[in-house]
Amino acid sequence: MTRPTRFEHHQYLGDKRSQVVHDLDAAVDACAIDDLMAAETFASFGPDALPEARNRGYRPCRHCISGA
Numbered sequence: 001m002t003r004p005t006r007f008e009h010h011q012y013l014g015d016k017r018s019q020v021v022h023d024l025d026a027a028v029d030a031c032a033i034d035d036l037m038a039a040e041t042f043a044s045f046g047p048d049a050l051p052e053a054r055n056r057g058y059r060p061c062r063h064c065i066s067g068a
């Protein structure tokens, strides 16, 4: 898939609806990143890291984050 332009400098992208975080370097069609961008219910993290996403209550996506 194509990385969303506005997230080209981010690795992790959160879905505010489902509280799931995706790894854009490993995202697959099942992640529905395009739908997420269209709905504009996404979140980025600072720092751009999985522990930060977890701290904010996001669960790792089972499709694109290993060990989820």
Ligand SMILES: [Zn+2]
Pocket (backbone or CB within 6 Å): 021, 022, 023, 027, 028, 030, 031, 061, 062, 063, 064, 065
């Ligand atoms: Zn995913």
